[in-house]
Amino acid sequence: MNKNHNYIISDHIRAACFLIGDGVKPAGKQQGYVLRRLIRRSLSSSLALGIDISNLQYFIDLVDSVIGIYSSVYDEIGNSKELIVSIFIQESQKYLKAISIGEKEWQKAIGQKPVDGFNEELVSEKIFDMYQSHGVPMELSEDILEKNAIAFDEIKLDELIHNHQNMSQEASKSQFKSGLGEQNEKTTRLHTATHLLHKALRDMFGENIRQMGSAITSEKARFDFTKDDRISEEDITKIQQKIQITIDQYLTVDKREMTEKEARELGAIGLFGEKYGEIVTVYSIQDNEGNIFSQEFCGGPHVKNTQEIGKFIILRQKSVGQGLKRLEFDLI
Ligand SMILES: [Zn+2]
Numbered sequence: 001m002n003k004n005h006n007y008i009i010s011d012h013i014r015a016a017c018f019l020i021g022d023g024v025k026p027a028g029k030q031q032g033y034v035l036r037r038l039i040r041r042s043l044s045s046s047l048a049l050g051i052d053i054s055n056l057q058y059f060i061d062l063v064d065s066v067i068g069i070y071s072s073v074y075d076e077i078g079n080s081k082e083l084i085v086s087i088f089i090q091e092s093q094k095y096l097k098a099i100s101i102g103e104k105e106w107q108k109a110i111g112q113k114p115v116d117g118f119n120e121e122l123v124s125e126k127i128f129d130m131y132q133s134h135g136v137p138m139e140l141s142e143d144i145l146e147k148n149a150i151a152f153d154e155i156k157l158d159e160l161i162h163n164h165q166n167m168s169q170e171a172s173k174s175q176f177k178s179g180l181g182e183q184n185e186k187t188t189r190l191h192t193a194t195h196l197l198h199k200a201l202r203d204m205f206g207e208n209i210r211q212m213g214s215a216i217t218s219e220k221a222r223f224d225f226t227k228d229d230r231i232s233e234e235d236i237t238k239i240q241q242k243i244q245i246t247i248d249q250y251l252t253v254d255k256r257e258m259t260e261k262e263a264r265e266l267g268a269i270g271l272f273g274e275k276y277g278e279i280v281t282v283y284s285i286q287d288n289e290g291n292i293f294s295q296e297f298c299g300g301p302h303v304k305n306t307q308e309i310g311k312f313i314i315l316r317q318k319s320v321g322q323g324l325k326r327l328e329f330d331l332i
Pocket residue numbers: 191195296297298299300
Protein backbone atom coordinates (compact mmCIF):
# COMPACT_ATOMS: atom_id res chain seq x y z
CA MET A 1 0.00 0.00 0.00
CA ASN A 2 2.76 2.46 0.96
CA LYS A 3 4.71 1.37 -2.05
CA ASN A 4 1.71 2.22 -4.19
CA HIS A 5 1.34 5.69 -2.63
CA ASN A 6 5.03 6.38 -3.06
CA TYR A 7 4.80 5.35 -6.67
CA ILE A 8 1.79 7.62 -7.27
CA ILE A 9 3.57 10.54 -5.61
CA SER A 10 6.79 10.29 -7.60
CA ASP A 11 5.17 9.35 -10.88
CA HIS A 12 2.48 12.05 -10.74
CA ILE A 13 4.84 14.73 -9.56
CA ARG A 14 7.23 13.95 -12.36
CA ALA A 15 4.43 14.13 -14.95
CA ALA A 16 3.13 17.35 -13.37
CA CYS A 17 6.61 18.94 -13.59
CA PHE A 18 6.73 18.14 -17.30
CA LEU A 19 3.31 19.68 -17.92
CA ILE A 20 4.18 22.84 -15.99
CA GLY A 21 7.49 23.00 -17.86
CA ASP A 22 5.46 22.93 -21.07
CA GLY A 23 3.48 25.96 -19.90
CA VAL A 24 0.35 24.27 -18.56
CA LYS A 25 -1.37 25.82 -15.52
CA PRO A 26 -3.85 24.04 -13.22
CA ALA A 27 -7.38 24.68 -14.47
CA GLY A 28 -10.86 23.22 -14.62
CA LYS A 29 -10.55 21.61 -18.02
CA GLN A 30 -8.33 19.98 -20.62
CA GLN A 31 -4.59 19.84 -19.88
CA GLY A 32 -4.97 22.14 -16.91
CA TYR A 33 -7.46 19.70 -15.47
CA VAL A 34 -5.12 16.75 -16.03
CA LEU A 35 -2.40 18.70 -14.24
CA ARG A 36 -4.64 19.49 -11.29
CA ARG A 37 -5.67 15.83 -11.03
CA LEU A 38 -2.04 14.71 -11.06
CA ILE A 39 -1.17 17.14 -8.28
CA ARG A 40 -4.29 16.27 -6.28
CA ARG A 41 -3.63 12.56 -6.47
CA SER A 42 -0.08 13.04 -5.30
CA LEU A 43 -1.37 15.22 -2.45
CA SER A 44 -3.96 12.69 -1.38
CA SER A 45 -1.35 9.93 -1.45
CA SER A 46 0.96 12.11 0.63
CA LEU A 47 -1.83 12.62 3.16
CA ALA A 48 -2.50 8.88 3.23
CA LEU A 49 1.15 8.38 4.18
CA GLY A 50 0.73 10.88 7.01
CA ILE A 51 2.88 13.52 5.33
CA ASP A 52 2.24 17.12 6.30
CA ILE A 53 1.47 18.73 2.95
CA SER A 54 1.42 22.21 4.42
CA ASN A 55 5.17 21.83 4.86
CA LEU A 56 6.69 23.76 1.98
CA GLN A 57 10.02 22.02 2.26
CA TYR A 58 8.34 18.76 1.32
CA PHE A 59 7.49 20.10 -2.16
CA ILE A 60 10.79 21.86 -2.60
CA ASP A 61 12.56 18.53 -1.98
CA LEU A 62 10.25 16.59 -4.29
CA VAL A 63 10.52 19.08 -7.12
CA ASP A 64 14.28 19.35 -6.57
CA SER A 65 14.63 15.63 -7.04
CA VAL A 66 12.76 15.72 -10.36
CA ILE A 67 14.68 18.77 -11.51
CA GLY A 68 17.95 17.18 -10.44
CA ILE A 69 17.26 14.27 -12.75
CA TYR A 70 15.82 16.04 -15.78
CA SER A 71 16.83 19.68 -15.87
CA SER A 72 20.10 19.24 -17.76
CA VAL A 73 18.12 18.00 -20.72
CA TYR A 74 14.81 19.71 -20.17
CA ASP A 75 15.56 23.40 -19.95
CA GLU A 76 11.85 23.98 -19.53
CA ILE A 77 11.89 22.18 -16.18
CA GLY A 78 15.11 23.70 -14.86
CA ASN A 79 13.94 27.18 -15.80
CA SER A 80 10.55 26.63 -14.25
CA LYS A 81 11.70 25.47 -10.84
CA GLU A 82 10.24 28.39 -8.90
CA LEU A 83 7.03 28.27 -10.88
CA ILE A 84 6.68 24.52 -10.30
CA VAL A 85 7.23 24.82 -6.55
CA SER A 86 4.83 27.74 -6.32
CA ILE A 87 2.12 25.88 -8.26
CA PHE A 88 2.50 22.86 -5.97
CA ILE A 89 2.25 25.03 -2.89
CA GLN A 90 -0.77 26.91 -4.20
CA GLU A 91 -2.52 23.69 -5.14
CA SER A 92 -1.70 22.12 -1.80
CA GLN A 93 -3.12 25.13 0.04
CA LYS A 94 -6.27 25.00 -2.08
CA TYR A 95 -6.58 21.30 -1.41
CA LEU A 96 -6.14 21.68 2.35
CA LYS A 97 -8.64 24.52 2.34
CA ALA A 98 -11.15 22.42 0.39
CA ILE A 99 -10.71 19.59 2.88
CA SER A 100 -11.25 21.90 5.81
CA ILE A 101 -14.35 23.45 4.19
CA GLY A 102 -15.65 19.96 3.52
CA GLU A 103 -15.13 18.85 7.09
CA LYS A 104 -16.75 21.98 8.54
CA GLU A 105 -19.72 21.94 6.18
CA TRP A 106 -20.47 18.30 6.83
CA GLN A 107 -20.09 18.75 10.57
CA LYS A 108 -22.61 21.56 10.42
CA ALA A 109 -24.99 19.56 8.24
CA ILE A 110 -24.69 16.47 10.40
CA GLY A 111 -25.44 18.60 13.47
CA GLN A 112 -28.76 19.51 11.87
CA LYS A 113 -29.73 15.97 11.04
CA PRO A 114 -33.53 15.69 10.79
CA VAL A 115 -35.18 13.20 13.12
CA ASP A 116 -36.27 11.01 10.23
CA GLY A 117 -32.83 11.15 8.58
CA PHE A 118 -31.53 12.93 5.49
CA ASN A 119 -33.10 12.82 2.07
CA GLU A 120 -30.58 10.76 0.09
CA GLU A 121 -31.00 12.79 -3.08
CA LEU A 122 -30.33 16.02 -1.23
CA VAL A 123 -27.18 14.53 0.29
CA SER A 124 -25.97 13.70 -3.23
CA GLU A 125 -26.71 17.25 -4.34
CA LYS A 126 -24.69 18.58 -1.44
CA ILE A 127 -21.72 16.31 -2.24
CA PHE A 128 -21.74 17.59 -5.81
CA ASP A 129 -22.35 21.20 -4.91
CA MET A 130 -19.44 21.23 -2.45
CA TYR A 131 -17.21 19.74 -5.10
CA GLN A 132 -18.38 22.27 -7.70
CA SER A 133 -18.21 25.41 -5.65
CA HIS A 134 -15.36 24.70 -3.20
CA GLY A 135 -13.46 21.82 -4.80
CA VAL A 136 -14.24 19.54 -1.85
CA PRO A 137 -13.07 16.09 -3.00
CA MET A 138 -16.04 13.76 -3.41
CA GLU A 139 -14.08 10.90 -1.82
CA LEU A 140 -13.66 13.03 1.30
CA SER A 141 -17.40 13.72 1.50
CA GLU A 142 -18.15 10.05 0.96
CA ASP A 143 -15.69 9.11 3.72
CA ILE A 144 -17.24 11.51 6.20
CA LEU A 145 -20.74 10.32 5.33
CA GLU A 146 -19.77 6.71 5.73
CA LYS A 147 -18.23 7.34 9.14
CA ASN A 148 -21.48 9.00 10.20
CA ALA A 149 -23.66 6.29 8.68
CA ILE A 150 -25.38 8.71 6.32
CA ALA A 151 -26.52 7.32 2.99
CA PHE A 152 -26.66 9.19 -0.30
CA ASP A 153 -28.23 8.43 -3.66
CA GLU A 154 -25.39 7.07 -5.81
CA ILE A 155 -27.40 7.13 -9.03
CA LYS A 156 -28.31 10.75 -8.46
CA LEU A 157 -24.67 11.65 -7.83
CA ASP A 158 -23.55 9.87 -11.01
CA GLU A 159 -26.24 11.77 -12.91
CA LEU A 160 -25.02 15.13 -11.59
CA ILE A 161 -21.41 14.31 -12.48
CA HIS A 162 -22.39 13.07 -15.91
CA ASN A 163 -24.50 16.12 -16.81
CA HIS A 164 -21.71 18.39 -15.70
CA GLN A 165 -19.17 16.51 -17.79
CA ASN A 166 -21.34 16.66 -20.90
CA MET A 167 -21.44 20.41 -20.54
CA SER A 168 -17.66 20.72 -20.17
CA GLN A 169 -17.25 18.29 -23.04
CA GLU A 170 -19.29 20.54 -25.33
CA ALA A 171 -17.26 23.55 -24.28
CA SER A 172 -13.93 21.86 -24.93
CA LYS A 173 -15.15 20.54 -28.29
CA SER A 174 -15.91 24.00 -29.60
CA GLN A 175 -12.59 25.21 -28.29
CA PHE A 176 -10.88 22.38 -30.09
CA LYS A 177 -12.59 23.26 -33.37
CA SER A 178 -11.37 26.81 -33.19
CA GLY A 179 -7.84 25.56 -32.58
CA LEU A 180 -7.85 23.45 -35.73
CA GLY A 181 -6.54 26.28 -37.86
CA GLU A 182 -3.07 25.77 -36.42
CA GLN A 183 -2.91 22.21 -37.68
CA ASN A 184 -1.70 21.39 -41.13
CA GLU A 185 -1.48 18.32 -43.27
CA LYS A 186 2.10 17.56 -42.25
CA THR A 187 1.53 17.84 -38.50
CA THR A 188 -1.58 15.66 -38.86
CA ARG A 189 0.45 12.96 -40.62
CA LEU A 190 3.18 13.22 -37.98
CA HIS A 191 0.59 12.93 -35.24
CA THR A 192 -0.75 9.63 -36.55
CA ALA A 193 2.86 8.47 -36.97
CA THR A 194 3.42 9.29 -33.27
CA HIS A 195 0.72 6.78 -32.35
CA LEU A 196 2.38 4.14 -34.51
CA LEU A 197 5.74 4.85 -32.88
CA HIS A 198 4.25 4.61 -29.40
CA LYS A 199 2.77 1.22 -30.30
CA ALA A 200 5.95 -0.05 -31.95
CA LEU A 201 8.00 0.87 -28.89
CA ARG A 202 5.63 -0.95 -26.60
CA ASP A 203 5.62 -3.99 -28.84
CA MET A 204 9.41 -4.08 -28.86
CA PHE A 205 10.25 -3.14 -25.30
CA GLY A 206 7.17 -3.94 -23.28
CA GLU A 207 4.24 -2.17 -21.80
CA ASN A 208 6.29 -0.24 -19.28
CA ILE A 209 7.34 2.12 -22.06
CA ARG A 210 5.53 5.25 -21.13
CA GLN A 211 5.03 8.41 -23.14
CA MET A 212 6.44 11.41 -21.31
CA GLY A 213 5.82 14.00 -23.96
CA SER A 214 5.79 14.72 -27.64
CA ALA A 215 6.07 17.77 -29.83
CA ILE A 216 5.22 18.17 -33.48
CA THR A 217 6.17 20.91 -35.90
CA SER A 218 6.08 20.94 -39.69
CA GLU A 219 9.81 20.13 -39.71
CA LYS A 220 9.94 17.14 -37.40
CA ALA A 221 8.46 15.47 -34.38
CA ARG A 222 9.85 14.17 -31.13
CA PHE A 223 8.61 11.50 -28.81
CA ASP A 224 9.90 11.19 -25.24
CA PHE A 225 9.42 8.03 -23.25
CA THR A 226 10.69 6.09 -20.28
CA LYS A 227 13.48 3.66 -21.06
CA ASP A 228 16.70 2.99 -19.22
CA ASP A 229 19.02 1.59 -21.88
CA ARG A 230 19.89 3.18 -25.15
CA ILE A 231 18.16 1.62 -28.14
CA SER A 232 20.66 -0.17 -30.36
CA GLU A 233 21.06 0.93 -33.99
CA GLU A 234 19.73 -2.44 -35.00
CA ASP A 235 16.57 -1.92 -32.99
CA ILE A 236 16.14 1.61 -34.34
CA THR A 237 16.12 0.10 -37.83
CA LYS A 238 13.66 -2.55 -36.70
CA ILE A 239 11.30 0.07 -35.23
CA GLN A 240 11.48 2.08 -38.42
CA GLN A 241 10.72 -0.99 -40.54
CA LYS A 242 7.91 -2.10 -38.28
CA ILE A 243 6.24 1.29 -38.57
CA GLN A 244 6.69 1.40 -42.34
CA ILE A 245 5.14 -2.03 -42.71
CA THR A 246 2.14 -0.82 -40.72
CA ILE A 247 1.81 2.35 -42.79
CA ASP A 248 1.96 0.33 -45.99
CA GLN A 249 -0.92 -1.87 -44.86
CA TYR A 250 -3.26 1.05 -45.55
CA LEU A 251 -4.89 0.84 -42.15
CA THR A 252 -7.87 3.03 -41.41
CA VAL A 253 -7.98 5.44 -38.49
CA ASP A 254 -11.26 5.21 -36.66
CA LYS A 255 -12.52 7.74 -34.14
CA ARG A 256 -14.92 6.77 -31.38
CA GLU A 257 -16.30 8.34 -28.25
CA MET A 258 -16.84 6.29 -25.13
CA THR A 259 -16.58 6.50 -21.38
CA GLU A 260 -13.13 6.36 -19.92
CA LYS A 261 -14.01 3.08 -18.26
CA GLU A 262 -14.90 1.50 -21.62
CA ALA A 263 -11.72 2.88 -23.15
CA ARG A 264 -9.58 1.46 -20.36
CA GLU A 265 -11.29 -1.90 -20.74
CA LEU A 266 -10.44 -1.82 -24.44
CA GLY A 267 -6.84 -1.27 -23.42
CA ALA A 268 -6.52 2.22 -24.91
CA ILE A 269 -3.28 3.97 -23.95
CA GLY A 270 -2.19 7.58 -23.69
CA LEU A 271 -2.47 10.54 -21.39
CA PHE A 272 -5.96 11.07 -20.08
CA GLY A 273 -7.89 12.69 -17.28
CA GLU A 274 -8.66 10.54 -14.31
CA LYS A 275 -12.27 11.40 -13.87
CA TYR A 276 -14.27 8.21 -13.77
CA GLY A 277 -17.03 8.02 -16.37
CA GLU A 278 -15.79 10.91 -18.46
CA ILE A 279 -16.43 10.71 -22.20
CA VAL A 280 -13.15 10.39 -24.06
CA THR A 281 -12.18 10.19 -27.70
CA VAL A 282 -10.28 7.08 -28.74
CA TYR A 283 -8.51 6.75 -32.06
CA SER A 284 -8.03 3.20 -33.33
CA ILE A 285 -5.75 2.29 -36.17
CA GLN A 286 -7.12 -0.89 -37.67
CA ASP A 287 -7.35 -3.11 -40.75
CA ASN A 288 -10.45 -3.90 -42.79
CA GLU A 289 -11.30 -6.88 -40.63
CA GLY A 290 -11.32 -4.73 -37.53
CA ASN A 291 -8.02 -6.03 -36.14
CA ILE A 292 -6.78 -3.19 -34.03
CA PHE A 293 -3.16 -2.13 -34.24
CA SER A 294 -3.15 0.88 -31.98
CA GLN A 295 -5.69 2.43 -29.66
CA GLU A 296 -5.11 5.72 -27.89
CA PHE A 297 -6.95 8.41 -26.00
CA CYS A 298 -6.35 11.49 -28.04
CA GLY A 299 -7.88 14.73 -29.26
CA GLY A 300 -6.68 14.25 -32.86
CA PRO A 301 -6.56 15.30 -35.61
CA HIS A 302 -5.43 12.26 -37.58
CA VAL A 303 -5.20 11.09 -41.16
CA LYS A 304 -8.03 8.84 -42.36
CA ASN A 305 -5.73 6.13 -43.67
CA THR A 306 -2.09 5.32 -42.80
CA GLN A 307 -1.37 5.48 -46.54
CA GLU A 308 -1.35 9.28 -46.19
CA ILE A 309 1.60 9.17 -43.79
CA GLY A 310 4.18 8.29 -46.44
CA LYS A 311 7.71 7.30 -45.50
CA PHE A 312 8.66 7.31 -41.83
CA ILE A 313 12.24 7.94 -40.74
CA ILE A 314 13.87 8.13 -37.35
CA LEU A 315 16.35 11.01 -37.38
CA ARG A 316 18.11 10.48 -34.07
CA GLN A 317 17.96 9.14 -30.57
CA LYS A 318 18.80 11.25 -27.58
CA SER A 319 19.13 10.44 -23.96
CA VAL A 320 17.19 13.19 -22.23
CA GLY A 321 17.73 12.30 -18.61
CA GLN A 322 17.89 9.33 -16.34
CA GLY A 323 15.52 6.69 -17.64
CA LEU A 324 14.28 8.93 -20.41
CA LYS A 325 14.88 8.67 -24.15
CA ARG A 326 13.82 10.81 -27.07
CA LEU A 327 13.32 9.81 -30.67
CA GLU A 328 13.17 12.50 -33.33
CA PHE A 329 11.48 11.53 -36.53
CA ASP A 330 10.16 12.91 -39.77
CA LEU A 331 8.21 11.91 -42.85
CA ILE A 332 9.36 12.14 -46.43
ZN1 LIG B 1 -2.68 11.51 -30.45
